[in-house]
Amino acid sequence: MDLARALPAINATLNATSGVLLAIAYVHINRRRISQHRRFMLAACTTSLVFLVLYVLNHYLRHGIVTRFTATGMVRPVYFALLISHTTLAVVIVPLAILSVINGLKMRVPQHRRVARWTFPLWMYVSVTGVLVYFFLYQWFPPTS
Numbered sequence: 001m002d003l004a005r006a007l008p009a010i011n012a013t014l015n016a017t018s019g020v021l022l023a024i025a026y027v028h029i030n031r032r033r034i035s036q037h038r039r040f041m042l043a044a045c046t047t048s049l050v051f052l053v054l055y056v057l058n059h060y061l062r063h064g065i066v067t068r069f070t071a072t073g074m075v076r077p078v079y080f081a082l083l084i085s086h087t088t089l090a091v092v093i094v095p096l097a098i099l100s101v102i103n104g105l106k107m108r109v110p111q112h113r114r115v116a117r118w119t120f121p122l123w124m125y126v127s128v129t130g131v132l133v134y135f136f137l138y139q140w141f142p143p144t145s
Contacts, residue, residue, distance in 0.1 A: 003061065004058065004061040004062055007054055007055075007057065007058040007061070008058065008067075008134055008137070008138050009134070009138070010054060011051055011054055011055055011058065011130070011134070012130065012131050012134035012135075012138075014047050014048070014050055014051035014054070015051060015126075015127050015128075015130035015131050015134070016127065016131050017047050018044050018047040018048045018051065018123075018127045019124055019127030019128055019131070021040050021041075021043045021044035021047060022040075022041075022044045022120065022123055022124055022127065023124070024040045025037050025040035025041045025044060026120060028040060038104065038105070041101065041104065042101075044123075045097065045101060048097070048123075051130075067137055067138070067143055068143055069083075069136065069137060069141065069143075070141065070143055070144060071136075071140075071141035075136075075141065079133075079136045079137075079141075082129055082132060082133060082136070083133055085125075085129065086125075086126060086129035086130060086132075086133055089122050089125060089126050089129075090126045090130070092122065093119065093122050093123050093126050096115060096118060096119040096122065096123075097119055097123060099111075099115045099119075100112060100115045100116045100119040103115060103116075104116070
C-alpha cells in the first residue's frame with residue numbers, strides 16, 4: 001500500500017486520537033489536575049499538528065485531486081452538511097486553539113477559560129466529524145475506481 005492510499009486512514013486515526021486526548025484532558029481539568037491536563041492538551045495539539053502536516057502531504061501527493069463523494073439519495077446532503085461544518089470549524093478552531101494554549105501555558109487562567117469554553121466543544125466536534133467524514137468517504141461509500 002502506498003503512502004497516498006494510507007494517509008486518509010492515518011489522518012482519521014489522528015483525528016480520533018486528538019478527540020480522545022481532548023476528552024481525557026477535560027476530565028483532568030475538571031478534577032483540578034492541571035499538570036495532567038497540560039500534558040494531554042499538548043499531546044492533543046501535537047496530534048492535531050501531525051494531522052495537519054499529513055493532510056497537506058496527502059493533497060500534495062495527490063496533486064490536489066480530491067476524492068469525490070459519489071453516494072446518492074438522502075445521505076448526500078447529510079454528508080455535505082457534515083463536511084461543510086467540519087471544514088469551516090476546522091479553520092475557526094486554529095486561532096482559538098493557539099490562544100487557548102498560549103493562555104494556558106502562561107497560566108492566564110481567566111483568559112484561558114474564556115477561550116477554552118469555546119475551543120473545547122468546537123475542537124471535539126472537528127475531531128469527531130473528521131473521523132465521520134473519513135468513514136463516509138472511504139468506508140461506507142467508497143469511490144468507484
